[in-house]
Amino acid sequence: MRCSSSMNSKDKKGIYVHIPFCKSKCHYCDFCSVVPSGDIIDRYVDALKREAEGYKRKNKIKADTVYFGGGTPSFIGAERLSDILLHLRKVFDISPDAEITAECNPSSCGGDFFSRLIDSGFNRISLGLQSADPRERKAIGRLTDADAAKQAALNAKKAGFNNISLDLMLGLPFQNTESLKNSIDFCADAGVTHVSAYILKAEEGTPFYEKLSIEGAKKMNLPDEDAVCDLYLFAAEYLQEKGFEQYEISNFCKKGHISRHNYKYWNLDEYIGLGVSAHSFFEGKRFFNTRDIDEYIKGSKPIPDGSGGDFEEYLMLRLRLAEGLIRHDTERRFGKGCFEKVLDKAKKYKGTNLLNISEDSISLTKQGFLVSNTIIAELSS
Amino acid sequence: MSNKEFIRNFSIIAHIDHGKSTLADRLLELTNSVQSREMTQQLLDSMDLERERGITIKAHAVRLEYKAKDGNDYVLNLIDTPGHVDFNYEVSRSLAACEGAVLIVDATQGIEAQTMANTYLALDNNLELVPVINKIDLPAADPDRVARDIEEFIGLDCSEAPRISAKTGENVEAVLENIVKLVPPPKGDENAPLKALIFDSYYDSYKGVVVYVRIMDGSIKPGDTMKMMSTGATFTVVETGYMRPTSLQPCKGLSAGEVGYITASIKTVSQASVGDTITLVNNPAKEPLAGYRKANPMVFCGIYPADGADYESLKEALEKLRLNDAALSFEPETSGALGFGFRCGFLGLLHLEIVQERLEREYDLDLISTVPAVIYKVHLRDGRVIEVDNPTHFPDPADIDFIEEPIARAHIFSPPDYVGAIMELCQNRRGVYLDMVYITPERVDISYILPLNEIIYDFFDALKSRTKGYASLDYELAGYQQSKIVKLDVLLNGEVIDALSFMVHEEKAYQRARRIAEKLKENIPRHMFEVPIQVAIGGKVIARETVKALRKDVLAKCYGGDITRKKKLLEKQKEGKKRMRQFGSVEVPQEAFLAVLKLDEQ
Numbered sequence: 001m002r003c004s005s006s007m008n009s010k011d012k013k014g015i016y017v018h019i020p021f022c023k024s025k026c027h028y029c030d031f032c033s034v035v036p037s038g039d040i041i042d043r044y045v046d047a048l049k050r051e052a053e054g055y056k057r058k059n060k061i062k063a064d065t066v067y068f069g070g071g072t073p074s075f076i077g078a079e080r081l082s083d084i085l086l087h088l089r090k091v092f093d094i095s096p097d098a099e100i101t102a103e104c105n106p107s108s109c110g111g112d113f114f115s116r117l118i119d120s121g122f123n124r125i126s127l128g129l130q131s132a133d134p135r136e137r138k139a140i141g142r143l144t145d146a147d148a149a150k151q152a153a154l155n156a157k158k159a160g161f162n163n164i165s166l167d168l169m170l171g172l173p174f175q176n177t178e179s180l181k182n183s184i185d186f187c188a189d190a191g192v193t194h195v196s197a198y199i200l201k202a203e204e205g206t207p208f209y210e211k212l213s214i215e216g217a218k219k220m221n222l223p224d225e226d227a228v229c230d231l232y233l234f235a236a237e238y239l240q241e242k243g244f245e246q247y248e249i250s251n252f253c254k255k256g257h258i259s260r261h262n263y264k265y266w267n268l269d270e271y272i273g274l275g276v277s278a279h280s281f282f283e284g285k286r287f288f289n290t291r292d293i294d295e296y297i298k299g300s301k302p303i304p305d306g307s308g309g310d311f312e313e314y315l316m317l318r319l320r321l322a323e324g325l326i327r328h329d330t331e332r333r334f335g336k337g338c339f340e341k342v343l344d345k346a347k348k349y350k351g352t353n354l355l356n357i358s359e360d361s362i363s364l365t366k367q368g369f370l371v372s373n374t375i376i377a378e379l380s381s
Numbered sequence: 382m383s384n385k386e387f388i389r390n391f392s393i394i395a396h397i398d399h400g401k402s403t404l405a406d407r408l409l410e411l412t413n414s415v416q417s418r419e420m421t422q423q424l425l426d427s428m429d430l431e432r433e434r435g436i437t438i439k440a441h442a443v444r445l446e447y448k449a450k451d452g453n454d455y456v457l458n459l460i461d462t463p464g465h466v467d468f469n470y471e472v473s474r475s476l477a478a479c480e481g482a483v484l485i486v487d488a489t490q491g492i493e494a495q496t497m498a499n500t501y502l503a504l505d506n507n508l509e510l511v512p513v514i515n516k517i518d519l520p521a522a523d524p525d526r527v528a529r530d531i532e533e534f535i536g537l538d539c540s541e542a543p544r545i546s547a548k549t550g551e552n553v554e555a556v557l558e559n560i561v562k563l564v565p566p567p568k569g570d571e572n573a574p575l576k577a578l579i580f581d582s583y584y585d586s587y588k589g590v591v592v593y594v595r596i597m598d599g600s601i602k603p604g605d606t607m608k609m610m611s612t613g614a615t616f617t618v619v620e621t622g623y624m625r626p627t628s629l630q631p632c633k634g635l636s637a638g639e640v641g642y643i644t645a646s647i648k649t650v651s652q653a654s655v656g657d658t659i660t661l662v663n664n665p666a667k668e669p670l671a672g673y674r675k676a677n678p679m680v681f682c683g684i685y686p687a688d689g690a691d692y693e694s695l696k697e698a699l700e701k702l703r704l705n706d707a708a709l710s711f712e713p714e715t716s717g718a719l720g721f722g723f724r725c726g727f728l729g730l731l732h733l734e735i736v737q738e739r740l741e742r743e744y745d746l747d748l749i750s751t752v753p754a755v756i757y758k759v760h761l762r763d764g765r766v767i768e769v770d771n772p773t774h775f776p777d778p779a780d781i782d783f784i785e786e787p788i789a790r791a792h793i794f795s796p797p798d799y800v801g802a803i804m805e806l807c808q809n810r811r812g813v814y815l816d817m818v819y820i821t822p823e824r825v826d827i828s829y830i831l832p833l834n835e836i837i838y839d840f841f842d843a844l845k846s847r848t849k850g851y852a853s854l855d856y857e858l859a860g861y862q863q864s865k866i867v868k869l870d871v872l873l874n875g876e877v878i879d880a881l882s883f884m885v886h887e888e889k890a891y892q893r894a895r896r897i898a899e900k901l902k903e904n905i906p907r908h909m910f911e912v913p914i915q916v917a918i919g920g921k922v923i924a925r926e927t928v929k930a931l932r933k934d935v936l937a938k939c940y941g942g943d944i945t946r947k948k949k950l951l952e953k954q955k956e957g958k959k960r961m962r963q964f965g966s967v968e969v970p971q972e973a974f975l976a977v978l979k980l981d982e983q
Contacts, residue, residue: 016942170937199937229932250937265942279942286944305945313944316951348966354909371909373934377954 012064013282014264015092017048017084018275019073020293023107027141027211030203032277032291033071040293041076044276047297049087051274051289060093061272065261066100074104078113082120089121099124099163099260106152107144114159124259125156126165126196131172131179132186139173139221140200140208146186153190163257165194170235171228172200173221180231181238188242193257197235198250199228229370236366247322249369266321268314268333281308311338312380319376324356324363345379385571385638387453389564390595391511392460392475394503395485396493396853400515404485404547404556405443405461409626411553412445412457442475442581442593442640444623444630449561457560458640460580474655476502477671478580478595478640481509481564483556484537488514488522488544491530491824494794494853500535511563512537513556518546530821567638574666575599575607577635577643577659582650584704588620590647591629594659595640597670602634606662607645610669614652615662616645650704678710678726679787679858680733680753680837681770683880684740685722687747687960687971692721698744699723702736709736714771718880718964719749724771727753730837749962749974752883755834758785758861772882775868778919785861786886787833790815793844795852797825802847810835811886830859832886869894871901872915872922873967881977894924897977904973907931912967 021036021044022029055061066088073081081102088094101124102117114125131137132146149166156164166187170180187195202209212220223231236246244252248266251259264271273280276296279288286305290296311334318325330339339362346362349355354368354375362379364372395401445457460475476482482503486496503510512531514524528539543555581593601607605618622631623641635641647653658669686695696713703709710726727733733753740746756770760782769775791812793803797819804814804827812829819825831840836856844852867890871881881901885893894916901914905928912928936947961968 199933199935201937225933232933249935265944271942273942279944281942281944288943288945308944312951313948316947317944349909352909369935371931371934373936373950373954374909374931377951377958380951381955381958 012062012095013092014065014067014261014269014271015063015088015094016261016271016273016275016278017066017068017073017088018070018273018278019068019076019081020044020071020276021075022070022072023075023105024141028200028203028206028208030206031071032293034293040297041080043297044293045076045080045084047299048084048275050299052088052091055272056091060091062093062095063088063272064095064098065264066094066098067261068102070103072105072108073102074108074113077108078116078120081122082116085120085122101126101165101259101261103128104152104156106148109152109155112159114156114161118160123161124163124165125153125161126167126194127152127156127192129166129183129187130169131175132183133172133174133179135174136172136179140169150186150190153192157191163194164190164192165196165253165259166190166192168195168197168235170197170199170231171223175223175231176227177231177234180235184235184238184242188244194251194253194259195239195244196251197232197239199232232370233366245322246366249320249364249372263321266317268309268317279305284309315342315380316376319362319364319372319379322363324361326361327359342379348378349375385569386566388456388458388567388638389481389560390458390460390479390567390638390640391481391483391560391564392479392508393483393485394476394496394499395515396487396490396495396499399485399487399490399493399496400547401461401485404483404513404515404545404553405459407547407550407553408445408457408459408557409443410550411557412447442624443626444640447557447561450558451561455561456639457557460640473502473506474580476506476508478578479506479508480567481511481560483511483513483560484531484535485513485515485547486527486531488516488524488527489519491523491527492534492794492820494792494826494855497535497792497794497826498855498857509564510535510537511556511559512539512542513559514539514542514544515547517544518549518551526821526823530824534820569596569598569637571598571600571637573598573637574664575601575659575661576666576670577601578670579653579655579657579659581655582653582705584650584701585644588644590644590650590653592643592645592647592653592659593624593640594635594643596635596637598637598666599661599664600634600636601643601659601661607643607659608662608665609653610658610660610666611654612652612657616647618643618645620644650707655707678708678728679755679833680727680729681724681756682727682733682753683714683716683719683722683751683771684711684725684737685716685719685749685751685880687749689720691746694744695723695740695746695748698740698746699725701744702739706736708732714773716751716773716880718878718962719751722749726770730841747971749880749971751880751974752977753837754884755787755837757787757866757884760784769884772868772884773879775882775884778867783863784866786864786866788830788859788862789833789836789856790859791829791831791836791854791856793827793829793852793854794820794824795827795848796823799848799852800825800827803827803844803852806840806843806847807831810840811888830862831856832862832864833858834884834886867918869897870917871897872913872917873901873905873964873969874910874912875915876965876967878964878969880974890918891923898924898926900976901969901973902926902928904976905967905969908967910966 020033022033100122102122103126105128127149129149130142153164168183202212239252243254246252247258270281272282276289276293277291284307286308287302288305289302290300327339342362346355346357353365356363356365368375393401441461443459447455447457449455460478514527516522517524524544531537531539543552543559545552576597577594578597579592579594582590585591603618603620606615607618608615620631621635621641621643622629660666686692699711708728711723714724715721741748754770756768759767759769759776761780762782795803807829810831812831815828817825817827844854865887866884867887868882868884870877898914898916907928909931911930914926915922916924961970
């Protein structure tokens, strides 16, 4: 679709920092992470700082979100995380009210971990729970029992974090609405403000994928497609009942607690990705770093990935959000006409339960989210 | 110009795979007609497709020079013929240009269906047959038995039939000697008015149409004004010459008995149609030569570009193919489902497949074709009779008095072990048993009357699979018979998809309808809504399936700003949509059409 963008002038970027280390690798995970050995962590942290240096400007680049993802950021300890953040503050102009998140694994955030993070400026914690059900946890190779996650959440709260997210997975082996309900109750009881619920996907190259292709879904007790859809719809309903509003395909939060960092991705705002395999969208260009840690430490250049920010990307990303594509914002960024075209294509969905269509916005329903790839392809072609 | 006494015009006839092209290669080598560096396998099969499939599609002609043991130099004109039943027409026009034919029989397999069919064709043309027993190098070869079979069944003396291996070259020279000895020299009077028989032609972008002729009477040379006897069109001869294996060799002129080519700035092959007689304006012949059997298309289907934008390219490609394929017919047609395309006529299913493959390969086109059909004669209640080869034109059943369908007399040659399986297949295909003859103790000829539409529908594959490839098939048209033909319509989401309609015998309707519905269900992707698939006769639904609604197609995690991955997915999805055909609200991938064409027998 040819809609020209008047480059959005929001000048505050998001900063993503990838920490590619884990105590052990989860069966289903295809993110860039390794079990570290030797002094690789410290060499990696140095490389990160060096990469950040590259963004030094006379007028510092402004940022209002920082997100440490992984891997397992907590695995490298509060001291290193604080050290990196301190370094980022030297390079970037990070606003006082910035959202600063660290992904943590309950097994590596004991002791004074959380209070040290608070002290150095972190204000949001994302904890991997995946499931509260022991059988489901075991099936995907989670090391700790679920209570450790609850304990971690409580500890984080006690240390002063009032913005905590838990990750859940949908479509796990043995999972049913009953066990999912328990997992959601568990989140609600832990008093968190945000829940991400991702549908499990067998990614090629993971042990989980291997196992699935050998044993088949049935033997692994994976719910079938219809059951997964039912789990998803149940999760969306039940989370809402528990006060978590759905604001994106896989994300739910208590009022006012969306992930501001992730929202940047979905709103086609710019971000700088630091670390191995990290993606950036900066000054209109997309680029990403190597997935090879040694290469990265040696200082390999980012790989260009073309320009970004066109209307198609905007449509594709905005439709992931519950608020969808809003006429006013769309016209402000891409001029008149773009919204109309989509509206026109969307008409064929009138009378279905897949899209909410009005003159001012187009958004996917919960059922629509489940088939969002197809719908987005249709609306953007 | 050559002395007629020392000319031999011959073709090679054989069942498929009995070694025709290999023998031709050896003859070229033995007569030093090609340098060994130019020698590629199956030289005369110049199309890649011919070499790959091991079949000869078009006739080819080549002039060989041979010094025989009697000390004389002979000109041997070899006119290669296609081997498959679909191309009988091409065989017939090649044979009419010859005085003799080398009949190759495989020493391991013996007489096959096309051995007989081609033998009859050769005898119809009064050709002298030169039997040759090939493949004696194979362990399973039994030349004595095969020689006996030929003597007993065909009545050819095989006492001097060369036993050869075209593959190794063993004893091939004896074939040349026998051609010289047995094939009579051409008759004809070089002083009589010109009669030249066109047995092939092709378009050359430099020379215009190159016309392959056999001069029956008279002579022709550059500068002469020639006339096509069927149309009266005249042309000035630019060049005459001989066909060498890898090039054309101009000569001063061609005279009675000779085989050669003529160019005359002819712009399209249709102006030099195969079977026509060429004469001279100045001294014209009174009567043309007995015409060829005209090749009438027997099998029809719609061919559409997968991408509507390729319509013009498809049209050009078809026009180019028709330049060299007189039997191919096509006319524009429009389908509600597939848009603009062509209704094409073919000699048979192999011909259809070959044309399709050439269009896709040589012209790089993506095609969708509809179910092949034969020509039905529909007798209407008002007394009119209409011919229908396209289900779209099938009249309202209420107006139909009765329908006739074309039938064929089929000969199936097989080892006796498979008689049961073959009869079962023929019964399934509505065959009527005619006769069964033991040609030899190892070979039986089973004849059936079969509806042509059953033959074109996968019959050959079914026959091969039931007889482990041992059976061979030949058929000839045998008129029409009254038959209960119905039109099946396929409905997707309640809408008739015209491109999927086809005509079938009532008895087969249910079975076919069910299979089609199943196949479509497998091939139509899930939509946002349930898609009912129905197959109906008139208004009556006789089979149905449902494609369940799509429930899940989502990238749950759009993480760490990796937009690229999602963009790629989106691109792929949009690309996939392009390959879909939109029928109302339903999208059907090309594969669905192919699947419906290839319903295997259950």
